[in-house]
Amino acid sequence: MENHGSLKSYVTGFILSIILTIIPLLLVTNHAFSKGALVAAIITMAVLQFVIQLVFFMHIRESEKPRYNVFALALGIVFVITIVIGSIWIMTFNSVVQ
Amino acid sequence: MMSAITSQHDHHVEELESMKVMGFWIFLVTDCLIFGTLFATYAVLVNHIANGPSGKEIFELSGVTWETFILLTSSFTSGLAMLAMHKGNKKQIINWLIVTILLGMSFVGLEVREFAHMVDEGASISTSAFLTAFFTLVGTHGLHVSLGILWMIGLIIQLFQRGLNVKTKRKLTVIGLYWHFLDVVWIFIFTIVYLMGVM
Amino acid sequence: MWEKIKDFSSGFFVTGEPMIYGADVAIVLVSLAIVYVLTRYKKWGWLWREWLTTVDHKKIGIMYIIAALLMLFRGGVDALLMRTQLALPGLHFLDSNHYNEIFTTHGTIMILFMAMPLMFGLFNIAVPLQIGARDVAYPFLNAVSFWMFFFGALLFNLSFVIGGSPNAGWLSYPPLSEIPYSSGPGQNFYVWGINISGIGSTATGINFLVTILKMRAPGMKLMKMPLFTWSVLASCILIIFSFPVFTATLAMLYIDRFLGGHFFTMTGAGNPMMYINLIWMWGHPEVYIVVLPAFGIFSEVVATFSKKKIFGYKSMVFSLILISVISYFTWAHHFFTMGAGADVNTFFAIATMAIAIPTGVKIFNWLFTMYKGRIEFSQPMLWTIGFIVCFVIGGATGVMLSIAPADYQYHNSYFLIAHFHNTLIGGVVFGYLAGLIYWWPKMFGFKLNDRLGKWAFWFWNIGFYVCFLPQYALGFMGMTRRLYTYGWDRGWASLNFVSTIGAFLMGIGFIFQAVQIIYSIKHGEKDTTGDPWNGRTLEWSIPSPAPHYNFAVVPYAPEQDAWWEMKKKMQDPDYKKEKVELEPIHMPKNTGIPFIMSFFWFIAGFGFTFEWVWMIVVGLIGVAATMFARSFQYDDDYYIPVEEIKETESAMGRVV
Numbered sequence: 001m002e003n004h005g006s007l008k009s010y011v012t013g014f015i016l017s018i019i020l021t022i023i024p025l026l027l028v029t030n031h032a033f034s035k036g037a038l039v040a041a042i043i044t045m046a047v048l049q050f051v052i053q054l055v056f057f058m059h060i061r062e063s064e065k066p067r068y069n070v071f072a073l074a075l076g077i078v079f080v081i082t083i084v085i086g087s088i089w090i091m092t093f094n095s096v097v098q
Numbered sequence: 099m100m101s102a103i104t105s106q107h108d109h110h111v112e113e114l115e116s117m118k119v120m121g122f123w124i125f126l127v128t129d130c131l132i133f134g135t136l137f138a139t140y141a142v143l144v145n146h147i148a149n150g151p152s153g154k155e156i157f158e159l160s161g162v163t164w165e166t167f168i169l170l171t172s173s174f175t176s177g178l179a180m181l182a183m184h185k186g187n188k189k190q191i192i193n194w195l196i197v198t199i200l201l202g203m204s205f206v207g208l209e210v211r212e213f214a215h216m217v218d219e220g221a222s223i224s225t226s227a228f229l230t231a232f233f234t235l236v237g238t239h240g241l242h243v244s245l246g247i248l249w250m251i252g253l254i255i256q257l258f259q260r261g262l263n264v265k266t267k268r269k270l271t272v273i274g275l276y277w278h279f280l281d282v283v284w285i286f287i288f289t290i291v292y293l294m295g296v297m
Numbered sequence: 298m299w300e301k302i303k304d305f306s307s308g309f310f311v312t313g314e315p316m317i318y319g320a321d322v323a324i325v326l327v328s329l330a331i332v333y334v335l336t337r338y339k340k341w342g343w344l345w346r347e348w349l350t351t352v353d354h355k356k357i358g359i360m361y362i363i364a365a366l367l368m369l370f371r372g373g374v375d376a377l378l379m380r381t382q383l384a385l386p387g388l389h390f391l392d393s394n395h396y397n398e399i400f401t402t403h404g405t406i407m408i409l410f411m412a413m414p415l416m417f418g419l420f421n422i423a424v425p426l427q428i429g430a431r432d433v434a435y436p437f438l439n440a441v442s443f444w445m446f447f448f449g450a451l452l453f454n455l456s457f458v459i460g461g462s463p464n465a466g467w468l469s470y471p472p473l474s475e476i477p478y479s480s481g482p483g484q485n486f487y488v489w490g491i492n493i494s495g496i497g498s499t500a501t502g503i504n505f506l507v508t509i510l511k512m513r514a515p516g517m518k519l520m521k522m523p524l525f526t527w528s529v530l531a532s533c534i535l536i537i538f539s540f541p542v543f544t545a546t547l548a549m550l551y552i553d554r555f556l557g558g559h560f561f562t563m564t565g566a567g568n569p570m571m572y573i574n575l576i577w578m579w580g581h582p583e584v585y586i587v588v589l590p591a592f593g594i595f596s597e598v599v600a601t602f603s604k605k606k607i608f609g610y611k612s613m614v615f616s617l618i619l620i621s622v623i624s625y626f627t628w629a630h631h632f633f634t635m636g637a638g639a640d641v642n643t644f645f646a647i648a649t650m651a652i653a654i655p656t657g658v659k660i661f662n663w664l665f666t667m668y669k670g671r672i673e674f675s676q677p678m679l680w681t682i683g684f685i686v687c688f689v690i691g692g693a694t695g696v697m698l699s700i701a702p703a704d705y706q707y708h709n710s711y712f713l714i715a716h717f718h719n720t721l722i723g724g725v726v727f728g729y730l731a732g733l734i735y736w737w738p739k740m741f742g743f744k745l746n747d748r749l750g751k752w753a754f755w756f757w758n759i760g761f762y763v764c765f766l767p768q769y770a771l772g773f774m775g776m777t778r779r780l781y782t783y784g785w786d787r788g789w790a791s792l793n794f795v796s797t798i799g800a801f802l803m804g805i806g807f808i809f810q811a812v813q814i815i816y817s818i819k820h821g822e823k824d825t826t827g828d829p830w831n832g833r834t835l836e837w838s839i840p841s842p843a844p845h846y847n848f849a850v851v852p853y854a855p856e857q858d859a860w861w862e863m864k865k866k867m868q869d870p871d872y873k874k875e876k877v878e879l880e881p882i883h884m885p886k887n888t889g890i891p892f893i894m895s896f897f898w899f900i901a902g903f904g905f906t907f908e909w910v911w912m913i914v915v916g917l918i919g920v921a922a923t924m925f926a927r928s929f930q931y932d933d934d935y936y937i938p939v940e941e942i943k944e945t946e947s948a949m950g951r952v953v
Contacts, residue, residue, distance in 0.1 A: 007178075046286055046290075057173060080130055084138040087138040087575070117434055124503045148565045223558055226566050227566040234552055249928075
């Protein structure tokens with residue numbers, strides 16, 4: 001279990017997460033862009049915050065080789081995206097029919 | 099001779115403990131899939147509001163913002179508990195865990211209040227498909243947080259009873275991962291449910 | 298007061314069906330008999346110590362297999378009941394509701410409570426031994442998995458005498474499975490029986506994934522592992538990434554039923570199609586979860602009984618991985634006709650066709666292995682050859698079904714039923730039976746009788762074709778699935794009658810197997826060497842039955858077919874056996890917590906089924922309390938001293 005962090009890594013992660021929370025909040029409450037661009041922006045920042053927390057809180061870069069947990073997570077993300085996008089695609093037949 | 103055996107035993111125990119951390123990562127991946135399924139369902143049903151309110155009409159961003167920063171901070175303090183563990187400071191670990199628990203309880207309290215308020219306003223789990231999906235997704239997350247709090251309490255008791263050893267360190271690592279994972283899920287709930295909901 | 302009890306009982310117990318009353322009597326008698334035998338021979342302590350609290354993967358495997366064979370009996374009886382009702386037009390053997398309950402339980406039991414536990418049993422029996430490990434990664438979790446399966450299956454099985462069976466098909470589609478159309482406890486039995494058992498399945502997926510990745514013998518690289526182990530790895534990956542979807546989806550159905558939710562209802566803007574979409578996201582990987590280990594077994598059997606290394610090991614591994622990955626992108630082929638649109642259907646049709654390619658590669662590799670091998674027609678080999686013919690037919694009809702426009706004709710007809718039974722029986726059942734016979738001596742120390750086994754095989758094999766080939770034709774003739782009866786004017790009578798004969802032939806095959814087991818316990822040829830088949834992999838290097846610690850000395854196994862290579866070396870005249878220092882072996886302690894915790898899940902599940910909140914609370918508190926108790930349990934292991942290892946080994950004729 002060599003997944004140490006330093007105080008620096010936790011504080012960096014914390015501050016970056018706060019920033020990546022505040023920005024989307026401000027963008028949305030101030031209707032900064034059109035809906036499409038807004039959605040793209042906040043999702044991008046959510047994904048970024050996810051990666052930040054993986055690196056700075058969960059120390060995913062420091063796992064011992066072979067990095068099965070990283071591989072499992074990557075595969076998991078692929079499948080979650082498949083489930084979400086796949087479902088939306090399959091279930092929007094209504095719009096096609098209309 | 100004895101020391102060779104005991105050090106071999108210790109090494110073996112360490113290997114088993116690190117395997118438990120790996121197994122827990124895999125479990126977290128299965129939990130990702132559960133939430134993924136709930137997110138997919140939410141995404142498909144988000145506009146199915148029947149005669150009930152939409153997200154825009156019932157979400158209160160101020161309370162949600164508080165919940166978000168409280169949970170994020172608790173994720174940070176659970177990290178501080180881990181740092182204390184690496185320094186071998188049992189008292190500090192327990193203190194930071196207690197802070198994490200208190201923040202976690204505040205999160206759950208705020209969420210319960212949010213749900214109760216919605217139900218009062220006529221927006222319950224049986225009002226519409228949108229609301230069923232909302233309460234299930236956000237409620238499942240809240241349930242995970244609540245179970246995590248109980249788990250941490252159990253861990254604190256074990257730290258008092260047994261101090262820091264290979265096993266308790268692994269248990270702390272595992273609950274730390276769990277707690278961080280819950281904050282990651284919340285990032286997406288905050289973004290996809292609440293932020294997109296009020297747009 | 299008496300009135301109240303009568304009222305409650307008539308709702309609680311299933312009444313009015315002679316067959317069910319008969320089942321009630323049988324259950325009570327068998328239970329009493331078991332209690333009597335255990336008490337008379339003073340075996341309660343033995344039961345608790347040796348079986349209910351075991352964390353030994355070999356014993357857990359045996360328990361899974363016993364349970365699965367009992368479920369095979371029940372699922373088979375369901376099949377015979379259905380085929381009897383359909384033998385001729387207009388029969389009144391089963392009314393429509395009873396017929397619906399039977400096809401529902403037949404499907405649910407065969408897939409979830411027969412195939413899955415039989416598979417997990419074979420995982421447990423063979424994988425740690427094949428990789429030279431002394432245990433699985435998480436022995437405690439392994440026991441939890443079994444007992445969760447046991448109590449989940451028990452809950453489901455109770456439904457036909459208490460409360461009423463589910464009757465909305467093995468996948469419980471809404472809106473039929475929602476409250477307006479299924480207001481009784483049947484659907485709740487379904488959700489909770491499966492979800493409780495499903496927790497165990499997911500846990501097994503994690504357990505064996507980590508076991509295979511982290512606990513292989515020194516020197517055994519991934520690309521040197523036995524192919525059965527590879528197939529288990531692939532299957533576990535599928536389990537991990539698909540079971541959570543099933544769990545969540547069934548939970549959502551229950552939320553609709555229990556809390557008035559609108560996920561999949563016809564009211565409140567719910568969408569039933571979303572359930573079908575999600576359930577098949579699990580459902581398709583599920584069929585690969587069960588068939589890949591069968592493929593793994595075939596690889597072992599073909600190589601062993603052709604006395605030849607498997608042809609194309611690398612492509613076998615690659616095809617397993619490819620099948621696993623592609624299987625996640627085919628799920629919509631189960632509902633081509635539901636209206637998702639041509640572009641969606643096209644994507645899924647192509648992905649489905651693509652999956653036939655790596656599968657075909659495997660078939661060819663097995664054939665190429667047999668070519669120029671010295672083939673022994675043992676029982677496992679017979680089942681394998683039977684599989685190759687049978688499964689190829691099933692696979693071909695699968696490709697037919699994958700053509701989306703054509704599927705508009707085949708969907709939900711008897712053509713579909715014939716296809717999936719073709720692949721499930723020809724692939725999964727034949728494979729697991731081959732594996733059971735193959736590893737039986739390692740489990741119990743004796744072989745299953747050959748003659749009875751070959752009779753069993755031929756009845757199953759021929760019976761299969763007699764039963765299901767007519768069903769392809771019936772599908773083309775317009776017969777839809779889940780029909781409880783049909784008219785003389787259809788022209789379906791003769792083919793249905795033939796099909797029923799086939800079903801009973803398979804039933805006779807099963808009887809032969811039951812007799813075979815009982816006969817072999819007394820008269821089966823003893824396995825004195827531990828290597829009854831002149832095998833190629835490490836499980837055959839240890840005595841039969843395997844000692845509780847598996848390997849006295851952890852083997853160094855750097856080559857493919859490790860045991861075969863070791864035997865070759867041992868035949869070398871210059872071979873000198875290395876002197877090894879025995880070391881104490883680290884073992885996990887037995888514990889009653891998996892059994893007790895799963896029992897509390899059963900209580901909670903029963904409460905959820907009947908919506909008795911007090912019982913739900915009691916059950917869940919029990920679960921939490923046992924989990925807490927486990928968390929506080931630090932003294933869970935011990936060491937086997939070297940003297941005990943030496944004694945055990947020499948008692949089995951081994952010198953270390």
